[in-house]
Amino acid sequence: MSDLWALFIVALFAILAIFAFVRWLYPNRETHAITDDIFRRELRRHDQPKPIDNFVLSVSGEAAIARTSARDELIILRRVGDRYSLRVLPVSSLHIRPSKSETALVSIDDFTWPAMRFDMNDIQNFARANA
Amino acid sequence: MPENLPDINISSLAGPLYVVLILIEIVAIKLRGGGGSYEAKDASTSIFMGAGSAVIGGSLGFINIAVLIFVYNLAPVKLPFNVWTFVACFILWDFCYYWAHRYYHRCRWAWAAHVVHHSSQHYNLSTALRQTWTGLFTGALVLYLPLALLGFHPALIALCGGLNLIYQFWFHTEYIDKFPKWVEAVMNTPSHHCVHHANNPRYLDANYAGVFIIWDRLFGSFVPELASDPPRYGLVSDLGTFNPLRVFSHEYVGIFKDITKPGLTLVQRVLYVFAPPGWCHDGSRLSSQQIKQNYVAKHGKPKNNAGLPE
Ligand SMILES: [Zn+2]
Numbered sequence A: 001m002s003d004l005w006a007l008f009i010v011a012l013f014a015i016l017a018i019f020a021f022v023r024w025l026y027p028n029r030e031t032h033a034i035t036d037d038i039f040r041r042e043l044r045r046h047d048q049p050k051p052i053d054n055f056v057l058s059v060s061g062e063a064a065i066a067r068t069s070a071r072d073e074l075i076i077l078r079r080v081g082d083r084y085s086l087r088v089l090p091v092s093s094l095h096i097r098p099s100k101s102e103t104a105l106v107s108i109d110d111f112t113w114p115a116m117r118f119d120m121n122d123i124q125n126f127a128r129a130n131a
Numbered sequence B: 001m002p003e004n005l006p007d008i009n010i011s012s013l014a015g016p017l018y019v020v021l022i023l024i025e026i027v028a029i030k031l032r033g034g035g036g037s038y039e040a041k042d043a044s045t046s047i048f049m050g051a052g053s054a055v056i057g058g059s060l061g062f063i064n065i066a067v068l069i070f071v072y073n074l075a076p077v078k079l080p081f082n083v084w085t086f087v088a089c090f091i092l093w094d095f096c097y098y099w100a101h102r103y104y105h106r107c108r109w110a111w112a113a114h115v116v117h118h119s120s121q122h123y124n125l126s127t128a129l130r131q132t133w134t135g136l137f138t139g140a141l142v143l144y145l146p147l148a149l150l151g152f153h154p155a156l157i158a159l160c161g162g163l164n165l166i167y168q169f170w171f172h173t174e175y176i177d178k179f180p181k182w183v184e185a186v187m188n189t190p191s192h193h194c195v196h197h198a199n200n201p202r203y204l205d206a207n208y209a210g211v212f213i214i215w216d217r218l219f220g221s222f223v224p225e226l227a228s229d230p231p232r233y234g235l236v237s238d239l240g241t242f243n244p245l246r247v248f249s250h251e252y253v254g255i256f257k258d259i260t261k262p263g264l265t266l267v268q269r270v271l272y273v274f275a276p277p278g279w280c281h282d283g284s285r286l287s288s289q290q291i292k293q294n295y296v297a298k299h300g301k302p303k304n305n306a307g308l309p310e
């Protein structure tokens, strides 16, 4: 048992070392805010070539929500590391909670998608446009 | 004799080897300027999952061994430990692994454990270490019990299992392209296993093999890697986090949410636990078969329709 914990502690050091090494050798270049081009590229990559109208960007620029031509449909794009995760969802699955300093926390009933922070006015305008 | 097998914890011996090979791959990809990709948080999550799996698997491994010994004692014939029984056990263990792995993908309860291994959008050696912490609770051990009943000693079964898993480490890489045809025909390789990690519709539920790809060819689950359909790695529903606790538990949370929905029949609740992933009572999500059918409906039947419905 103690051997296993020793192995685990050594593994934690190995993880730290590999983390630093990978970050040094392969710095994440996907650090800018999500753009229209990125959104369209990721739609193609996820085999969802849907036309999108406009999108609202999160405070960090790492998440964006777009309307599609289908009235009840939203697409959420989120940067995870150097890759992008995408969800196509009905409008009703978006939950907006007011938060500190004029922002709102937006969540989607998905345990692996922590809430995203948006500007309160931006997300309210967006939600109104979809109402 | 089997009782004299050395008491070797293979996974802890292999740990340093894994780290060295990962470092070599990281540098090799950089030097070549291609042949794979690494991202710091992704690789760290993968290795953390592997370390957790080693600790939990090592702590609870005695349960597997106890069950194997119990069944072995019921075996009418006890096989000796020699080269022939080792080779036979190794091949049969791989056969059992094929069915266990197929079960991991076709039953949501087992998928909830195995999903961890498929949750990275990268495919590199660190992905191999992204292992479940709850393998014991899938009950897949039952599929290996016939080995003990045939008279293979539990220590030999455990040794073959360890060697099999070590073999499975190296082919989690995009750095190596295809091997000569005869190798690709018999052995599991990077090209075959990258298909298994891809979420392109045609690649879903394909190439379950551990060491020998022949099981997939025999039982109809083989799909070759096609240049016309480059693999896109990860789950059908991408994860939005690297948090290991969420990576490890998300499908269990999903099952819990589903079975506690109001208004379901008992059968529907049971199906939410044991039916293939994607099953639902109201058409709100898709199984892998439906994803494949939708793909063909949307794009038409491609020239090579391997992995797609007839
Ligand atoms: Zn799998």
Ligand SMILES: [Zn+2]
Pocket: B117, B128, B172, B193, B197
């Ligand atoms: Zn794998």
